[in-house]
Amino acid sequence: MNNNNQHIIIADKLTKKFGDFTAVDAISFTVDKGEIFGFLGANGAGKTTAIRILCGLIHPTSGHGSVASYDVHTQSEKIKQTIGYMSQKFTLYEDLTVTENMRFFGGIYGMDRKRIREKTDLILHELNLHDRANALVKTLPLGWKQKLAFSVAILHEPPIVFLDEPTGGVDPVTRREFWEMIYRASHNGTTIFVTTHYMDEAEYCNRVSIMVDGRIEALDTPAGLREKFGAADMNEVFLSLARKAKRTE
Amino acid sequence: MVYSVIVNDVIKTYPSGKKDKVTGLDQISFQVEKGELFGLIGPDGAGKTSLFRIMVTLLLADSGSVIVEGTDVVKDYMKIRSISGYMPGKFSLYQDLSVEENLSFFATVFNTTIQENYELIRDIYVQLEPFKTRKAGALSGGMKQKLALCCALVHRPEVLFLDEPTTGVDAVSRVEFWDMLKKLKSEGITILVSTAYMDEASRCDNIALINNGKILAKDTPAGISKSFGETLWAIKHPDMYGLLNQLRRSSMIHAAYPSGEYHHLTLQDHKTMDELMKELSVQGFQESFCKEIEPNVEDVFMKKMK
Numbered sequence: 001m002n003n004n005n006q007h008i009i010i011a012d013k014l015t016k017k018f019g020d021f022t023a024v025d026a027i028s029f030t031v032d033k034g035e036i037f038g039f040l041g042a043n044g045a046g047k048t049t050a051i052r053i054l055c056g057l058i059h060p061t062s063g064h065g066s067v068a069s070y071d072v073h074t075q076s077e078k079i080k081q082t083i084g085y086m087s088q089k090f091t092l093y094e095d096l097t098v099t100e101n102m103r104f105f106g107g108i109y110g111m112d113r114k115r116i117r118e119k120t121d122l123i124l125h126e127l128n129l130h131d132r133a134n135a136l137v138k139t140l141p142l143g144w145k146q147k148l149a150f151s152v153a154i155l156h157e158p159p160i161v162f163l164d165e166p167t168g169g170v171d172p173v174t175r176r177e178f179w180e181m182i183y184r185a186s187h188n189g190t191t192i193f194v195t196t197h198y199m200d201e202a203e204y205c206n207r208v209s210i211m212v213d214g215r216i217e218a219l220d221t222p223a224g225l226r227e228k229f230g231a232a233d234m235n236e237v238f239l240s241l242a243r244k245a246k247r248t249e
Numbered sequence: 250m251v252y253s254v255i256v257n258d259v260i261k262t263y264p265s266g267k268k269d270k271v272t273g274l275d276q277i278s279f280q281v282e283k284g285e286l287f288g289l290i291g292p293d294g295a296g297k298t299s300l301f302r303i304m305v306t307l308l309l310a311d312s313g314s315v316i317v318e319g320t321d322v323v324k325d326y327m328k329i330r331s332i333s334g335y336m337p338g339k340f341s342l343y344q345d346l347s348v349e350e351n352l353s354f355f356a357t358v359f360n361t362t363i364q365e366n367y368e369l370i371r372d373i374y375v376q377l378e379p380f381k382t383r384k385a386g387a388l389s390g391g392m393k394q395k396l397a398l399c400c401a402l403v404h405r406p407e408v409l410f411l412d413e414p415t416t417g418v419d420a421v422s423r424v425e426f427w428d429m430l431k432k433l434k435s436e437g438i439t440i441l442v443s444t445a446y447m448d449e450a451s452r453c454d455n456i457a458l459i460n461n462g463k464i465l466a467k468d469t470p471a472g473i474s475k476s477f478g479e480t481l482w483a484i485k486h487p488d489m490y491g492l493l494n495q496l497r498r499s500s501m502i503h504a505a506y507p508s509g510e511y512h513h514l515t516l517q518d519h520k521t522m523d524e525l526m527k528e529l530s531v532q533g534f535q536e537s538f539c540k541e542i543e544p545n546v547e548d549v550f551m552k553k554m555k
Contacts, residue, residue, distance in 0.1 A: 042419040043390055142293050169293035169416065169445045171460060172547040173554055176506045183490040183507070199420055200448065203509030222510060235420060235448075242421045 006033045008160050008191045009054060013063035014072070016049050023049040025214035026063060033159070036182060036192040038202045041211030042242040047195055048164075050211070054193070055162055056080045068159050081109065084153040084161035084190075088168040091149035094138035098129060101137060101152060109156035116155075123151045143174030150181055160191040167198065179204050199235035210238060212245050252316075253408055253439035254281040254304065259313035261299050261462075273299045274310070275462040281441060281455075286434045288453035289443040290546065296462040297443040298338055301412045304441070305335045318407050331359065334406035336397045338413040338443075344386030348377050348396055351385050352403060359404035366405045369436060373429060374399055391422040398429070409433065411442040415449065427452045450546040458550050465553035470546065477544035477552060479503075482522060483511035484539040486529075495532055501525050506551070513548060 009031035016024040024046045031037045041047040052058045054067050056076030065072040070079045092101045099120055106116035124130045127147055137145060146166060154161050163182075167175045175198075182192050182204070194205065202208050202222060209219040218225055218241055222234055231237045259277040262270040274296045281287040289297050302308035304315050306326035315322040317329050342351045352374075356363050367374075373395050380388065385396060394414060401409060411430075415423045427449065430440055442453070450456045450470050457467040466473055486492040493512055496505040501524060505514040516525065522539060529537050 042421050171292035171295075171554065172447060172551050173506075174292075176508070176551075179507050180493070183493070187490045197417070197419055198446070198448075200509045204507065238420050239424065242419070245421075 007031065008033050008035075009037075009065070009067050009193070011050075011054070011063070011065045014050070014053060014060045014065050015062045016046075016053060016058065017061045022214055024053065024060070027211070027214075027216045028063075029209060029216060029219055031160075031191060031193065033191055034186055034189045035207065036186050036194065036205045038205035038208035039193060039195045039211070040199075040202060040208060040238060041195075042245055044247060045211040045242070045245065046214040047211055051162060051164065051193075051195070054079075055083060055085060082158060082160075084156070084158035085164075086149050086153035086161065086166055087164035088146075088166060091145060092137045092152060095136060097134050097136055098124070098140075098148065099133050101148075102155060105152050106155055111156055119155055123148075123155070127151060143170050143177075146170055146174065147178060147181060150178065154185055154190060158190070160193060161185070163192065163194040165195055165197060167196065167201065175201075199233065199238050202234040202238070208234070210241050212241055213247050217241050217244075250280075251283045252280045253283040253285070253318055254287075254441065255314075255316040256280070256300075256304070257314045257316075259300070259303060259310045259315065261296075261303065261308070261310050272462050274303075277313070277459075277462075277464055279457050279464065279467055281439060283439055284434065284437050285454045286430060286440045286442070286452070288450055288456040289441065289459055290445075290447060290450050290456050290550075291443075291459035292445050294461075295459045297459060298412055300459075301335070301337075301410055301441075301443060305333055305410050306330060331404070332407045334401035334404070334409045336401045336409075336411045336414055338416065340393050340397065342385045342393070342397060342400060345384055347382050347384055348388070349381040351396060352399055355400040356403045361404050363403065366403060369405055369433075370399045370402050372432065373402075391418060394418060394422070394426065398426075402433070406438065408439045408441070411440065413443050413445065415444060415446060423449070447546045447550060456546070458546070458553060460550070460554055466549065473546055473549050474544050477549050479515045481542055481544045481548060482514050482516070482539055483508070483542045484514060484537055485511045486534050486537045488534075492529075492534055492537065495529065495534055499525065499528060501528065504552075508547075511542075513542070 007030040011027055011029050013026040013028055014024060015026050027050060039047060053060050053072055056079030059073055067079050068082045096104060102120045103116055124133055167178055186192050207221050208225060209216050225237045229237045229240055256277055256279050259274055261274040262272050265271045277300060291297055299308060303310050304322060306322050306329050318332055320328050322329050352363055377392060377395055415426055434440055453470060455469055456473060458465040466476060493507060496502050496512065496514060501517055501520040503515040503517050505512055526537060
């Protein structure tokens with residue numbers, strides 16, 4: 001996992017300024033292929049801006065970076081076509097059925113009809129959703145929506161998927177089913193880049209970074225971070241770092 | 250026992266597209282003591298918001314009753330409105346009024362002034378004062394939350410209803426918010442708060458777990474934890490996904506599920522952890538590490554969901 005060719009994300013002093021304000025301040029890190037990487041920070045720490053750079057939505061002011069070997073300055077369109085993305089807010093089209101959503105997103109990512117059909121069958125089977133294939137997404141319980149949204153985000157088999165607070169508000173059973181899906185995707189070689197406000201969820205990650213005031217203040221395995229900060233859990237680690245923040249949202 | 254809030258057998262249904270109705274709240278009953286910090290814990294869609302809206306007189310139940318400070322929420326709703334403070338889950342202040350204008354608006358509506366009850370909100374309001382001329386819509390999430398709390402408190406209510414005040418708020422602000430509630434409790438205000446973050450349960454005196462419109466359990470956080478009733482184990486191995494699949498295949502396991510750094514598991518009757526560890530060893534998981542642990546609110550919640 002430490003081979004350079006295995007780095008699916010490389011960030012080298014990535015910086016984003018908005019006028020006088022430095023939202024992201026020279027962050028450097030790498031993410032390995034197949035890794036579950038937790039990206040934490042208090043509100044206003046610069047997480048969202050950093051993710052927007054890595055997803056090819058905005059260009060950095062300075063610094064270098066690549067995602068799936070595409071350059072964040074010059075190949076942002078390639079990045080957008082390659083990655084998968086899911087957030088708590090934007091998931092699926094509520095007024096389309098389960099299969100229509102899959103056809104739509106499969107089409108957007110350039111998959112042919114045959115492959116979309118095959119993947120749709122597979123996902124319906126995995127989620128035990130065959131009975132609801134033609135149901136409008138808005139009629140599904142929240143937990144199923146979130147699991148379906150994740151499946152759709154990795155429909156085109158992206159090498160990396162960005163998950164922005166994927167489990168907000170779901171019940172604890174669904175939350176665990178969701179993390180099992182993440183484990184499985186990671187086991188199959190998909191890299192998972194995930195943000196969460198649930199500090200216990202940070203413990204599922206292989207490594208975790210914590211942003212404070214635009215900078216990455218800590219990056220290690222959860223066990224490594226607990227040891228370094230003499231903390232019982234990730235919540236304590238996070239609080240001891242995030243409380244040092246000088247800027248508010 | 251003096252109760253501040255008594256909820257008795259509340260049922261609420263909603264019409265659905267088809268003939269049959271959807272049950273939003275199914276025979277909900279609980280009591281909240283005066284001066285207590287009471288938590289309603291459950292995921293989105295459990296019925297928390299419907300229940301809050303019934304308690305603050307904004308929604309009528311199909312049947313059942315709610316008594317707040319000795320007053321019926323249906324018969325005497327105007328009185329309830331003057332003695333309760335309500336912070337809805339959705340930010341509901343006037344976005345184009347300033348911080349100060351919002352607060353004085355709510356004070357005026359309740360026939361009081363900011364000065365009259367300033368002591369109660371001072372600790373929270375001082376954090377907002379640097380921005381008092383800023384429009385509420387332009388505040389950060391954490392600041393909006395603090396302003397909404399001030400507006401719900403400005404008439405010194407006897408009971409405070411807070412519907413998911415910490416949703417979407419980061420871990421630092423969440424801790425600060427619960428510290429604020431602790432202070433308000435010491436002022437003698439009864440507080441009902443709902444949350445989907447199960448780790449916040451420990452900050453409450455009593456909690457009710459709610460799912461699909463039903464109360465699954467109600468007790469102190471420690472009592473809830475004890476009600477698990479089985480020995481709970483935590484286990485880990487460098488290959489967590491492989492370990493989980495192996496546990497699922499074992500006939501010794503009653504339940505096994507991921508839980509952060511560890512997987513949690515319970516054993517079938519008459520099986521021991523020694524036996525399981527031996528089996529895991531044979532299957533190539535000899536590096537597994539296990540320990541007995543106290544069940545948390547999520548463990549209990551999942552067990553009761555079945």
